[in-house]
């Protein structure tokens with residue numbers, strides 16, 4: 144624990160619970176993070192009733208911390224550990240499926256029963272089109288008759304509900320397993336279906352590890368040829384957890400040809416190498432821009448960078464995907480362009496075909 148974290152924990156020792164004990168004494172503080180004066184943590188109450196009684200405690204904890212020198216912002220989320228009280232749970236909703244619990248101990252890397260390949264789709268940098276590629280590739284594989292799952296693990300901004308055009312809370316008839324949703328022939332699960340906007344952003348290591356374990360192990364994925372995981376950008380806790388704890392077939396790294404994107408992509412690739420996760424190939428997105436009016440082709444973000452990087456790393460450049468307004472509009476509409484008859488579906492069809500030929504999907 145860092146000196147900053149120590150200081151916060153010491154202050155929290157003075158925050159009393161209704162029964163006279165303290166947050167620290169009862170060991171209810173989770174995922175404490177202190178960065179640039181911003182303090183965030185989770186109060187994990189033992190049950191829903193106690194979580195509800197925590198309102199005053201949250202206010203007191205916030206006031207106490209805000210009075211400390213150097214603290215500029217305090218963000219606290221209260222969650223309940225274990226099942227909610229029965230009457231509070233509407234019928235059909237999963238009572239014991241609180242996503243974001245602590246991980247259960249696990250020996251070594253684990254696969255998902257019934258799933259042949261698990262492929263992480265990653266990028267070094269946000270906004271390069273990783274979610275767009277994940278959605279379209281999943282749909283293109285499904286159109287080729289493959290049984291495909293898509294797990295949206297982008298805790299910072301789950302975009303698959305929007306891109307795949309479906310957003311509702313999955314059911315759990317037995318209260319243990321989560322039934323995934325289905326869209327465009329793809330079996331789909333998103334962290335965004337299960338938690339309120341922004342909640343996961345405050346999670347750190349163990350909470351994220353627990354959430355990933357649940358999304359892989361508690362979801363009834365069924366028999367799949369391939370499960371694609373749309374990762375958060377960068378090289379954070381989700382990547383580490385998945386790389387260390389999940390039997391991944393490998394990772395696909397998406398980048399634009401821009402130098403800054405490539406520098407970040409390189410960082411991502413080196414992380415996967417350290418975790419012994421094979422980098423299956425690179426995908427260049429926003430490769431060229433073809434003007435819809437005059438047909439002129441422009442390399443807006445430069446050209447050839449991703450191909451050079453792939454050659455250097457001795458991994459295949461699996462696709463060069465054009466920058467096209469239609470692709471963005473399709474994503475915003477909830478019908479990925481790969482699900483349509485547009486010529487823009489073609490590069491995704493080829494990418495899917497290539498993965499099947501390589502025995503990866």
Ligand SMILES: Nc1ncnc2c1ncn2[C@@H]1O[C@H](COP(=O)(O)OP(=O)(O)OP(=O)(O)O)[C@@H](O)[C@H]1O
Pocket residue numbers: 266268269270271272273274275276297300302375376428429464465466467468470471472474475
């Ligand atoms: N080839 C493309 N042509 C046009 N627009 C695209 C293309 N690829 C992605 N976009 C658009 O760029 C934006 C960012 O894409 P996307 O969300 O897929 O990126 P991301 O890498 O997953 O970002 P983040 O990691 O921040 O979630 C979206 O609005 C998307 O529609």
